[in-house]
Amino acid sequence: MTLLNLKSKLLFAIPVITGILAVANITASNLVATTGKDIKDLDRQAQVLESTNASLKQAIGQSSSLTRLQNIAQARGFTVPEHLVYLKAGQPIALRP
Numbered sequence: 525m526t527l528l529n530l531k532s533k534l535l536f537a538i539p540v541i542t543g544i545l546a547v548a549n550i551t552a553s554n555l556v557a558t559t560g561k562d563i564k565d566l567d568r569q570a571q572v573l574e575s576t577n578a579s580l581k582q583a584i585g586q587s588s589s590l591t592r593l594q595n596i597a598q599a600r601g602f603t604v605p606e607h608l609v610y611l612k613a614g615q616p617i618a619l620r621p
Contacts, residue, residue, distance in 0.1 A: 586592070
């Protein structure tokens with residue numbers, strides 16, 4: 525192989541390799557940009573879901589508050605007992621004849 529032949533091959537190979545690397549660079553940049561947009565969209569979705577979760581927790585807390593449950597019980601006719609009876613676990617509640 526002569527020196528001239530080697531130079532002509534190098535002159536051909538360098539632009540081809542440069543072109544391939546340029547296309548690879550553009551492709552990688554495009555993928556990174558798309559991935560960044562996807563991550564941003566997912567972050568936005570996560571924020572919306574966290575906000576919804578917080579409002580649902582607040583609604584659950586309000587609906588299960590003792591004051592609200594007491595008001596519902598009174599509206600349905602429940603009353604505070606006048607006399608409480610405590611049963612011990614060791615004693616039978618009813619005796620068989």
